[in-house]
Amino acid sequence: xxxxxxxxxxxxxxxxxxxxxxxxxxxxxxxxxxxxxxxxxxxxxxxxxxxxxxxxxxxxxxxxxxxxxxxxxxxxxxxxxxxxxxxxxxxxxxxxxxxxxxxxxxxxxxxxxxxxxx
Amino acid sequence: xxxxxxxxxxxxxxxxxxxxxxxxxxxxxxxxxxxxxxxxxxxxxxxxxxxxxxxxxxxxxxxxxxxxxxxxxxxxxxxxxxxxxxxxxxxxxxxxxxxxxxxxxxxxxxxx
Numbered sequence: 001x002x003x004x005x006x007x008x009x010x011x012x013x014x015x016x017x018x019x020x021x022x023x024x025x026x027x028x029x030x031x032x033x034x035x036x037x038x039x040x041x042x043x044x045x046x047x048x049x050x051x052x053x054x055x056x057x058x059x060x061x062x063x064x065x066x067x068x069x070x071x072x073x074x075x076x077x078x079x080x081x082x083x084x085x086x087x088x089x090x091x092x093x094x095x096x097x098x099x100x101x102x103x104x105x106x107x108x109x110x111x112x113x114x115x116x117x118x
Numbered sequence: 119x120x121x122x123x124x125x126x127x128x129x130x131x132x133x134x135x136x137x138x139x140x141x142x143x144x145x146x147x148x149x150x151x152x153x154x155x156x157x158x159x160x161x162x163x164x165x166x167x168x169x170x171x172x173x174x175x176x177x178x179x180x181x182x183x184x185x186x187x188x189x190x191x192x193x194x195x196x197x198x199x200x201x202x203x204x205x206x207x208x209x210x211x212x213x214x215x216x217x218x219x220x221x222x223x224x225x226x227x228x229x230x
Contacts, residue, residue, distance in 0.1 A: 034219075043122075043209050043221030044161060089161060104149055104213065105174055108161040 006109025019077040021112045023090035030092040038087045080116045088112045120144040122222035130228045139195045139225045141210030151211040152195045200229045
């Protein structure tokens with residue numbers, strides 16, 4: 001029930017295209033859904049995050065769409081650039097507060113290797 | 119921009135040896151974490167640390183693992199007797215009271 005399933009495993013798009021990565025979760029207690037970008041040899045870096053009280057969040061070329069009833073969320077990268085080529089991870093967490101059942105543990109998806117061709 | 123610093127970047131050790139992975143979290147952060155990533159796989163939670171004690175740990179974090187925050191700035195992960203399957207990238211992370219994590223660049227541990 002703690003799993004987060006991510007697809008596709010790899011994705012190739014042309015420069016200027018739209019990259020879409022999907023994630024699904026089971027634990028309805030999850031209430032924080034971040035996306036991380038990871039370049040080779042580096043740690044994951046927070047890209048954008050959403051909480052379940054909104055259905056969409058946009059920051060620049062990056063948009064998260066969130067469907068609470070379906071327990072799914074997705075990352076859309078508009079106007080994809082070669083510099084976006086990286087591994088993308090979705091993640092989920094339950095409320096982080098002292099005394100709660102979770103201190104902010106992130107459950108990650110399996111990752112998507114995005115390649116943007118020039 | 120503040121960073122989480124991890125040392126060393128790469129460590130090679132013999133099976134059965136003890137290793138200590140070191141991290142300097144961001145100074146005003148309250149929550150500290152270790153995650154690991156086996157090559158080509160997803161990032162997995164190991165342990166969280168808050169208020170000078172372990173707040174949560176995964177089933178991976180068995181008696182061979184321990185964490186310490188000895189001096190208020192460093193945060194260490196010790197593996198007492200390394201196994202081949204401990205070979206992975208280990209990431210330290212920290213965050214303030216809100217949700218935002220900052221991850222370090224990781225230590226690649228190779229057990230031979």
